[in-house]
Amino acid sequence: MTLDWSAARHLPHSAVAPLPVVTVPTHDALGATLAAPLTARLAHPPHDTAAMDGYAVTGEAPWQIVDRVLAGEVPRAPLRQGHAVEIATGAMVPEGTESVLPYEQATRSGDVVKGAVTSGRHVRRAGSEVPDGTELVPAGARITPTVLALAASAGHDALAVHRRPRVAAIVTGDELVHEGVPQPGRIRDAIGPMLPGLLTWMGAELTGVEHVPDTGDALRRALEVDADVVVTTGASSVGVGDQLPRVLTELSAELLVNGVACRPGHPQLLARLGGRYVAGLPGNPLAALVATMTLVEPLVSALAARPLTPLTEAVLAGEVTSHERMTRLVPVRVEADQASPVGRDRPGMIWGAAVADALAVVPPGWDGATAHLLPLPPRGTSG
Ligand SMILES: Nc1nc2c(c(=O)[nH]1)N[C@H]1C(S)=C(S)[C@@H](COP(=O)(O)OP(=O)(O)OC[C@H]3O[C@@H](n4cnc5c(N)ncnc54)[C@H](O)[C@@H]3O)O[C@H]1N2
Ligand code: MOO
Numbered sequence: 001m002t003l004d005w006s007a008a009r010h011l012p013h014s015a016v017a018p019l020p021v022v023t024v025p026t027h028d029a030l031g032a033t034l035a036a037p038l039t040a041r042l043a044h045p046p047h048d049t050a051a052m053d054g055y056a057v058t059g060e061a062p063w064q065i066v067d068r069v070l071a072g073e074v075p076r077a078p079l080r081q082g083h084a085v086e087i088a089t090g091a092m093v094p095e096g097t098e099s100v101l102p103y104e105q106a107t108r109s110g111d112v113v114k115g116a117v118t119s120g121r122h123v124r125r126a127g128s129e130v131p132d133g134t135e136l137v138p139a140g141a142r143i144t145p146t147v148l149a150l151a152a153s154a155g156h157d158a159l160a161v162h163r164r165p166r167v168a169a170i171v172t173g174d175e176l177v178h179e180g181v182p183q184p185g186r187i188r189d190a191i192g193p194m195l196p197g198l199l200t201w202m203g204a205e206l207t208g209v210e211h212v213p214d215t216g217d218a219l220r221r222a223l224e225v226d227a228d229v230v231v232t233t234g235a236s237s238v239g240v241g242d243q244l245p246r247v248l249t250e251l252s253a254e255l256l257v258n259g260v261a262c263r264p265g266h267p268q269l270l271a272r273l274g275g276r277y278v279a280g281l282p283g284n285p286l287a288a289l290v291a292t293m294t295l296v297e298p299l300v301s302a303l304a305a306r307p308l309t310p311l312t313e314a315v316l317a318g319e320v321t322s323h324e325r326m327t328r329l330v331p332v333r334v335e336a337d338q339a340s341p342v343g344r345d346r347p348g349m350i351w352g353a354a355v356a357d358a359l360a361v362v363p364p365g366w367d368g369a370t371a372h373l374l375p376l377p378p379r380g381t382s383g
Contacts, residue, residue: 002259002266005294005327005361010308012270012298015256016277018305019162019228026151029143031203032161033304038137038147041155043127047092052122054102055084056093061114069094084113093123130154142203142306165303167204167296168227169195172234173283174214174241190285190350191233198292201377204229204300214241220251223278228303230276231296234283236267244280245269253278257295261364262327264347265290270299277303284347290329293359293374311361311372314339322366331356332373339373355379 003011021035050056056079057063063084069075075094079085084101085094093100100122106115130136136154137147143161151159169192176189192209199206212222214235223230235244248255253271260268268291269280279296281288298308317340320330331352332339339360344352353359358373 001255001257002261003257005260005262005329005363008257008260008262008268009294009298011257012295012302013308016299016302019165019303021160022163023158023160024163026148026156026159029151029159029161030145030148031164031205032143032159033306034137034139034141034143034147035160035162035305037135037139038141038151038154038156038159040130040132040134040136043132044130044153045124045126045128047126048095048097049124049126050087050089050091050093050100050122051124052100052102053089054087054100054104054122055106055113055115056087056097056099056123057084057101057113057117058096058098061117062112063114065108065111065113067094097123099123140305140307142304162303162305164203164205165228165300166207166226167199167229167231167300168207168225169199169209170219170222170225170230170232171209171211172214172219172232172243176211178211191281191283191288194285194289194350195231195233195292197377198289199231199296199300202297202300203304203306214243216243216247216250219243219247223247223251223273228276229279229296229299230273231279231281231292233281233288236269236280236282238267248273248278248280260291260294261325262290262294262329263323265294265329266326268295270295282347285350286331286345286353287347289350289353290359293329293376309375311374312358313337313370313372314360315369316341316360316362316371320360320362320366320371322362323364325364327364328362329359329374330362331358331376332360333357334373339371 059081066083068086069091070088071090078095099117101115171192177186212218235242253273255271257270264287267282271278281291315338334357342352358375361372
């Protein structure tokens with residue numbers, strides 16, 4: 001049951017329910033999804049606040065300096081005409097304050113200060129930025145560091161969220177080594193080092209990367225890990241050492257995807273096993289990246305109650321040939337709205353993807369000018 005690439009990418013969204021809603025302390029909510037709109041529990045600023053260091057004043061200059069209020073203090077009395085209170089940025093201004101005169105615009109002589117003010121300047125009025133009860137961020141948004149800052153400033157100690165899906169990675173392949181230059185017949189593990197950053201970037205919480213020998217028993221034991229999703233690498237094809245399809249059949253797993261019509265990455269699969277999902281990535285590193293973006297990213301979004309990540313679109317420059325039956329996923333650099341293939345994109349090569357911004361989606365028979373893009377983690381601008 002090989003699926004068309006686009007259908008395979010959409011399938012986790014239609015077949016997988018979000019993780020249940022839990023309430024977590026705000027400081028633990030980074031990366032989770034808001035299960036309810038984030039609303040302001042208090043006005044912001046909560047009180048009339050000085051926006052500059054200087055003098056809170058009212059009426060016409062000159063003013064007699066009668067007091068000083070620092071951030072965190074409560075003014076001792078309302079401000080009267082002709083009076084000034086020395087004030088710090090962020091401090092609560094006395095009732096009756098019209099404006100704040102910054103030090104730079106003030107002329108002080110003893111306890112008397114003068115200067116030109118515009119009425120209302122440099123005072124942030126209570127609730128002027130956020131009235132109490134305002135809906136700040138809708139349900140379904142990912143809790144980024146700035147959403148977390150907003151939640152805290154809006155008075156939330158706990159948030160109702162769909163937590164980040166917990167993902168365990170299992171790397172198979174008796175030929176793999178994890179340090180140094182491999183001996184003949186062996187190869188360095190490239191996928192184990194790639195998965196943590198990729199999974200974290202897409203909003204999952206990685207529980208660990210386990211290296212497992214190419215035996216059915218070892219794989220079966222490893223699949224018992226406590227996680228929402230188990231991502232396996234290698235062992236997905238039809239070779240004698242390729243245990244995953246056989247083990248999943250023995251365990252009566254429900255196969256949701258078994259093969260995707262794409263190049264590279266066609267021997268990828270998705271199964272439901274007890275309360276967990278198993279995503280099988282092919283062993284070739286570029287194929288594994290394609291499968292992660294095709295099945296795991298939408299699966300993580302679905303479990304986290306987020307919409308399917310929208311694809312961007314760009315003009316596809318250079319010589320790109322389509323496959324007659326398969327969707328090709330081509331590493332490209334993106335500048336303005338133009339995507340240029342970087343080459344070095346054989347299934348066993350990760351070089352091209354390492355210098356690419358996205359994978360261009362080239363459907364079967366494509367001969368258009370533009371293509372959809374699957375963005376990869378940002379790589380900066382180092383060329
Ligand atoms: N008779 C067939 N053979 C193959 C088919 C097929 O349809 N019929 N499909 C080919 C395709 S396409 C791919 S992709 C691979 C998938 O193979 P597996 O998922 O079973 O992976 P392995 O056989 O274990 O490894 C394939 C290749 O990748 C290297 N590898 C594996 N893991 C890693 C890793 N963590 N880091 C770096 N490189 C890794 C491994 O040494 C092999 O060279 O099957 C084809 N064969
Ligand atoms: O997934 Mo394979 O070549 O399509 O690497």
